[in-house]
Amino acid sequence: MSFRYSHTFPISGPNKLPRFRQWAAKNVPGVAVSLPPQVPVKSTALTVRLKSGEDRDMLIAKLEGASF
Numbered sequence: 001m002s003f004r005y006s007h008t009f010p011i012s013g014p015n016k017l018p019r020f021r022q023w024a025a026k027n028v029p030g031v032a033v034s035l036p037p038q039v040p041v042k043s044t045a046l047t048v049r050l051k052s053g054e055d056r057d058m059l060i061a062k063l064e065g066a067s068f
Contacts, residue, residue, distance in 0.1 A: 003034040003049035005056045011046045011068045019068050020046060027062050031055045 011020065016039045024033060034049040050056045 003032075003051055005050045005053055006047055007050065007056050007059055007063075008045050008047040009063055010044055012044045013068070014041050016043070016046050016068070020048070023066065023068065027066070028059055031059060033059075 013019075017035055020035065024031065032051050032055070036047070039046060048059065050059060
């Protein structure tokens with residue numbers, strides 16, 4: 001099964017990938033995500049790829065009000 005769905009959300013600062021991985025492990029442990037190999041420090045967004053629409057909806061719901 002491939003990662004057909006994606007969601008882009010705002011995130012700034014360094015170490016975006018480790019911060020998101022830590023947050024995802026704590027808040028959405030059952031959701032499989034695919035992250036890019038690296039993200040530039042100056043980037044202000046992160047695109048996460050997901051396997052299903054339900055996973056995408058769950059991630060969007062959990063991201064509301066989250067701060068990174």
